[in-house]
Amino acid sequence: MADVSLRKVIKRYDDVEAVRGIDLDIADHEFIVLVGPSGCGKSTTLRMIAGLEDISDGDIMIGGDVVNDVPPKDRDIAMVFQNYALYPHMTVAENMSFGLRLKHYPKAEIKARVTEAARLLDITDLIDRKPKQLSGGQRQRVAMGRAIVRNPKVFLFDEPLSNLDAKLRVQMRIEIKKVHQKVRTTTVYVTHDQVEAMTLADRVVVMNKGRIEQIGTPNELYHKPATRFVAGFIGSPAMNFIPCRLEDVAGKLQIRLTDRIAFALPPARAARYNALPRNDKLVLGIRPEHLTESHAHLGPGIETFETVLDVIEPMGMETLVYFGLEGTPVCGRVNPNAGATDGAPMRLAMDLNNMHLLNEETGAVL
Amino acid sequence: MAEVVVQQGRVARTGTRKRGSLRNALGRKSTVAFFLTLPLILLIVLLVLYPAFYSVYLATLNKAMTKFVGLGNFTFLFKRETFWMVVKQSCIFAITAVVFKALIGFIVAHFVHNIPGKKQRKWRGMLLVPWVIPPAMSTLAWLWLFDPSYSAFNYTLSFFGVGPIPWLGDTFWARFSVILVNVWYGAPFFLIMYLAALKSVPDQLYEAAAIDGANWWQRIWYVTLPMMRNIIAITTLFSLIVTFANFDIVRILTSGGPLDTTHLFATWAFQVGIQSSDIPLGACVSLFMVPILAVAAIFILRDVTKRGNEA
Numbered sequence: 229m230a231d232v233s234l235r236k237v238i239k240r241y242d243d244v245e246a247v248r249g250i251d252l253d254i255a256d257h258e259f260i261v262l263v264g265p266s267g268c269g270k271s272t273t274l275r276m277i278a279g280l281e282d283i284s285d286g287d288i289m290i291g292g293d294v295v296n297d298v299p300p301k302d303r304d305i306a307m308v309f310q311n312y313a314l315y316p317h318m319t320v321a322e323n324m325s326f327g328l329r330l331k332h333y334p335k336a337e338i339k340a341r342v343t344e345a346a347r348l349l350d351i352t353d354l355i356d357r358k359p360k361q362l363s364g365g366q367r368q369r370v371a372m373g374r375a376i377v378r379n380p381k382v383f384l385f386d387e388p389l390s391n392l393d394a395k396l397r398v399q400m401r402i403e404i405k406k407v408h409q410k411v412r413t414t415t416v417y418v419t420h421d422q423v424e425a426m427t428l429a430d431r432v433v434v435m436n437k438g439r440i441e442q443i444g445t446p447n448e449l450y451h452k453p454a455t456r457f458v459a460g461f462i463g464s465p466a467m468n469f470i471p472c473r474l475e476d477v478a479g480k481l482q483i484r485l486t487d488r489i490a491f492a493l494p495p496a497r498a499a500r501y502n503a504l505p506r507n508d509k510l511v512l513g514i515r516p517e518h519l520t521e522s523h524a525h526l527g528p529g530i531e532t533f534e535t536v537l538d539v540i541e542p543m544g545m546e547t548l549v550y551f552g553l554e555g556t557p558v559c560g561r562v563n564p565n566a567g568a569t570d571g572a573p574m575r576l577a578m579d580l581n582n583m584h585l586l587n588e589e590t591g592a593v594l
Numbered sequence: 595m596a597e598v599v600v601q602q603g604r605v606a607r608t609g610t611r612k613r614g615s616l617r618n619a620l621g622r623k624s625t626v627a628f629f630l631t632l633p634l635i636l637l638i639v640l641l642v643l644y645p646a647f648y649s650v651y652l653a654t655l656n657k658a659m660t661k662f663v664g665l666g667n668f669t670f671l672f673k674r675e676t677f678w679m680v681v682k683q684s685c686i687f688a689i690t691a692v693v694f695k696a697l698i699g700f701i702v703a704h705f706v707h708n709i710p711g712k713k714q715r716k717w718r719g720m721l722l723v724p725w726v727i728p729p730a731m732s733t734l735a736w737l738w739l740f741d742p743s744y745s746a747f748n749y750t751l752s753f754f755g756v757g758p759i760p761w762l763g764d765t766f767w768a769r770f771s772v773i774l775v776n777v778w779y780g781a782p783f784f785l786i787m788y789l790a791a792l793k794s795v796p797d798q799l800y801e802a803a804a805i806d807g808a809n810w811w812q813r814i815w816y817v818t819l820p821m822m823r824n825i826i827a828i829t830t831l832f833s834l835i836v837t838f839a840n841f842d843i844v845r846i847l848t849s850g851g852p853l854d855t856t857h858l859f860a861t862w863a864f865q866v867g868i869q870s871s872d873i874p875l876g877a878c879v880s881l882f883m884v885p886i887l888a889v890a891a892i893f894i895l896r897d898v899t900k901r902g903n904e905a
Contacts (some may be wrong), residue, residue: 280801301807313798317820326816327806374806 230291230381230414231256232277237286239272239438246272248438249286259408259415263425264435264461271386273435274418278384279303291381306375307384311391312367314359314374320346321355324373338377345373348410349403365396372404376411385417389424401427422462426450434458451582456511456591459584465516465548468558471588472512474504483512483580486554494529494580501585504594513584513593516548519560521568522575529581540568549574652877659874667878676854680862681882686769687858688838691776695837696830698777699784706785707792718789725782733846736775737762740847765855768848772856775843780836784829791825792818831894835887859883 279300453459740761867876
């Protein structure tokens with residue numbers, strides 16, 4: 229049993245609330261990612277689970293036991309830090325076995341566990357080196373090895389890939405996923421990188437300003453964001469937000485973006501939004517991949533409009549196009565062969581089946 | 595500056611051959627570096643090397659400095675009981691004082707390190723005071739504190755029915771007092787060095803150790819001490835040298851008494867050489883510090899460079 233529960237957890241620094249009442253249940257074997265911008269309280273939450281920060285209010289439970297006042301060493305957790313935090317005067321093997329040696333494990337078992345972890349992480353050749361002689365990626369492996377040999381109830385990762393270059397980050401991301409598939413230990417992982425969150429997590433917890441915005445699987449967050457913050461945070465390039473309003477034209481519900489551009493809503497969407505007051509200030513949320521080039525055979529719910537592109541960014545497999553709708557910058561993704569050119573007019577298609585409608589004041593997705 | 599000279603060197607190649615080679619020599623970076631460090635080299639030769647060799651020369655003369663006696667002064671010293679007493683006392687004084695200075699510095703540095711922000715600066719400033727007052731002056735204050743009949747110490751102790759203690763009149767207490775004042779004066783140096791070393795240990799190492807299951811004592815033993823090894827070694831060596839060569843504290847408090855039992859190499863060399871006008875013998879005494887300190891230096895600095903590569 230190694231589920232983790234947070235009940236109304238609050239962290240106050242003097243008169244500033246860094247974490248404002250968090251409720252979270254993490255199941256055994258689950259890989260949970262806490263994601264959010266800097267200062268959203270995600271690292272503080274992790275450190276409270278680790279016991280490195282006291283909690284100001286609420287309860288934290290590991291394996292069913294309240295651990296509020298239990299020191300880190302007695303919580304049976306292992307943590308991987310952003311800057312590795314390896315002991316510079318110890319070799320890789322000594323670093324990895326430090327926790328076990330403190331607990332007076334038999335030497336043979338320590339050796340077996342270190343050898344096994346080193347094999348798992350592919351660092352067997354480095355076992356006698358000092359951290360200084362290792363590259364960033366190797367150091368991060370050792371830090372993970374130090375966590376694995378302990379065989380703890382919970383793994384805690386605090387932005388472990390932030391110090392690595394982009395290529396290595398992708399590689400290590402896959403390594404972390406592989407390791408989790410093998411050891412299946414409950415994992416709480418903190419990152420500000422939404423790609424890491426989406427690729428690693430069983431469930432993602434999006435945090436903002438000390439609160440949880442939404443908890444869900446990566447797919448749920450992507451396709452059914454609960455708030456404007458989540459909608460804008462998950463996905464790259466970010467979702468477009470275009471001010472709009474609803475109107476009834478000839479008995480049909482339509483969405484008006486500009487004086488010139490208005491689209492009839494597809495039946496499913498129309499039914500969903502029909503009850504909304506017509507004069508509310510609303511925002512249309514549409515992801516760039518649902519703004520593509522227009523072509524001859526468009527399905528139902530896909531509407532086209534003419535615009536003048538400001539800038540295009542050819543990415544190879546796709547081209548990002550940027551344009552303005554009454555001063556609101558908008559980004560679309562078109563086929564590289566669609567003939568998009570800087571400053572040229574282009575006919576684009578908007579897939580309204582994948583639209584989101586948000587309340588401008590509350591930011592809630594309707 | 596080096597740039598200019600180098601360029602002049604290049605231009606000069608068109609001139610006559612002899613002048614050219616001189617200019618070329620000036621143009622080499624190593625030559626420039628030598629000339630730039632020459633003032634310092636001259637100072638060291640004048641103030642360190644010359645006196646050192648001169649004292650070796652002096653140590654080989656007779657009392658009137660008229661005749662070369664070779665190692666005569668040394669063999670004479672070896673036969674004197676006072677000399678061996680001074681050797682013993684210097685070692686006791688330096689080792690005891692350095693151990694206590696290091697211990698107190700380490701403990702206080704931990705306390706100061708844990709004081710938050712602004713308050714820490716105040717404490718740091720106050721704790722440095724003993725070290726910044728000229729020791730000759732502060733030792734005078736201690737001299738009054740140690741006075742047998744009118745001092746604050748004995749007055750205070752009298753309330754508890756203790757004393758009066760002959761602070762500077764009894765061999766044990768005189769040695770104790772001299773070491774006490776040296777510790778009081780030198781501990782802030784250790785404090786400030788250790789504090790700097792403590793600040794350079796990343797917090798995350800302690801957090802990692804805490805999660806690995808290390809208690810407070812194990813964190814100090816397995817993280818703090820290994821991370822501070824180099825600073826501890828260098829600070830200890832430096833302090834050992836300075837403490838071994840101490841002069842002013844003993845000179846002011848006891849002048850080596852009672853019955854020479856607090857003499858150190860420096861104070862005894864002064865008494866023998868200057869006060870008893872046997873300069874060659876005084877020089878001979880002071881030379882004895884060299885081999886003892888050299889051995890200590892080799893032991894302490896044995897693998898500082900090796901460890902330096904780890905951090």
